[in-house]
Amino acid sequence: MDVMAIPFDSPMRIPAEQFLRLRAYGAPPIVVALAAQGAFRGFKDTTTPLYAVGKYCTIISFYSFAGNVLNAILDPILIFVLHIFISGAAAATVISEYLIAFILLWKLNENVVLLSPQIKVGRANQYLKSGGLLIGRTVALLVPFTLATSLAAQNGPTQMAGHQIVLEIWLAVSLLTDALAIAAQSLLATTFSQGEYKQAREVIFGVLQATGTGLAAVLFITFEPFSSLFTTDSEVLKIALSGTLFVAGSQPVNALAFVLDGLYYGVSDFGFAAYSMVIVGFISSLFMLVAAPTFGLAGIWTGLFLFMALRLVAGAWRLGTRTGPWKMLWSAPEKPE
Known part of the structure; x- marks a missing residue:
């Protein structure tokens, strides 16, 4: 939301600013996740990004909820149970984005060298x-x-x-x-x-x-x-x-x-x-x-x-x-x- 277009007396302004401030912390994992998804597409692997975004993923023999599933679980807890409301919605999204980025990088590391010693x-x-x-x-x-x-x-x-x-x-x-x-x-x-x-x-x-x-x-x-x-x-x-x-x-x-x-x-x-x-x-x-x-x-x-x-x-x-x-x-x- 473009908060600059909202009047200062608007009831939407403060919640919008709260949401955007927290969501800004999710920018780094979004960039990482998008780049990793592009790499998997290059390998014709559309399964791994799907697991990272919307299904379960195996990590060191344990199953953990990933991506949007985690987000869907955290949203009602943070918003309605803990009463964090707008900030809770933003925090749930940011947490899930970091998890998605971690899963994709972890799986991508099995296929390519992420830190190459040579740059052409x-x-x-x-x-x-x-x-x-x-x-x-x-x-x-x-x-x-x-x-x-x-x-x-x-x-x-x-x-x-x-x-x-x-x-x-x-x-x-x-x-x-x-x-x-x-x-x-x-x-x-x-x-x-x-x-x-x-x-x-x-x-x-x-x-x-x-x-x-x-x-x-x-x-x-x-x-x-x-x-x-x-x-x-x-x-x-x-x-x-x-x-x-x-x-x-x-x-x-x-x-x-x-x-x-x-x-x-x-x-x-x-x-x-x-x-x-x-x-x-x-x-x-x-x-x-x-x-x-x-x-x-x-x-x-x-x-x-x-x-x-x-x-x-x-x-x-x-x-x-x-x-x-x-x-x-x-x-x-x-x-x-």
């Missing part, structure tokens, strides 16, 4: 260049969501609460399709680097068939009971339910947009991924700034839908023009048998 300057420069592009892309990605939260917060606690329910359900369900992006990234990177261009094209066509229509139908029917899990406040629920069409209707677009992200990374098309995200983020953010004062949350949600739709359009254009690394994928000769 050429590869390091290439890594820094790609990393810089992805950092820029991530910043551009976060701007529309931060702006949406900021604009919603200016409308008061009730509308902010309704918006947050809509956003959390929207993101949680949309990210289910991120599994396809991860699979596409790993498979496409392997086939592309090995010159298996026919198989690479089959990977692309296969993952693009995911439309998210099933998720849209399920959400449209079940959004009300999902929303009621967050609150019993009738006013907040009324606002949240007004976002049903946005959450359900955007799923097909979201699915393809996330899949295209995986394809970008699979062929190392980092430049286009970054620059297109900057343009898309700027356009959708500008739309929200214009639409939110007049249309309220509807304008904000339309801006977020526009953000995802433009990502899809940019990706479809890139694949259709077959420029950059995609040119090689369609024009290079097949690897001899």
Whole structure:
């Protein structure tokens, strides 16, 4: 939440600042965990990150709850039993993030030397260049969501609460399709680097068939009971339910947009991924700034839908023009048998 946009007399300001101060301690393990997950994807190992994030993990012959499971256990204890409330929610998340990072590093150490005595300057420069592009892309990605939260917060606690329910359900369900992006990234990177261009094209066509229509139908029917899990406040629920069409209707677009992200990374098309995200983020953010004062949350949600739709359009254009690394994928000769 952008606390700078919240009036000083807002009841949300102090809890928001408390939450952000504690959550800041979770930044180091998040960076470590994301880097480690990327390494496991390179090994085509999607099982270990899954165990670290959402299942049980064996550590020195003992089973311990990991990642989100630990977070889910600590949340009610710290919030409702110990009455730490907002700070408890932040602390639970930070603790789980350090556990996830520890598990991933511990498992990754079995496959690679984490502290190499030799650093190749050429590869390091290439890594820094790609990393810089992805950092820029991530910043551009976060701007529309931060702006949406900021604009919603200016409308008061009730509308902010309704918006947050809509956003959390929207993101949680949309990210289910991120599994396809991860699979596409790993498979496409392997086939592309090995010159298996026919198989690479089959990977692309296969993952693009995911439309998210099933998720849209399920959400449209079940959004009300999902929303009621967050609150019993009738006013907040009324606002949240007004976002049903946005959450359900955007799923097909979201699915393809996330899949295209995986394809970008699979062929190392980092430049286009970054620059297109900057343009898309700027356009959708500008739309929200214009639409939110007049249309309220509807304008904000339309801006977020526009953000995802433009990502899809940019990706479809890139694949259709077959420029950059995609040119090689369609024009290079097949690897001899």
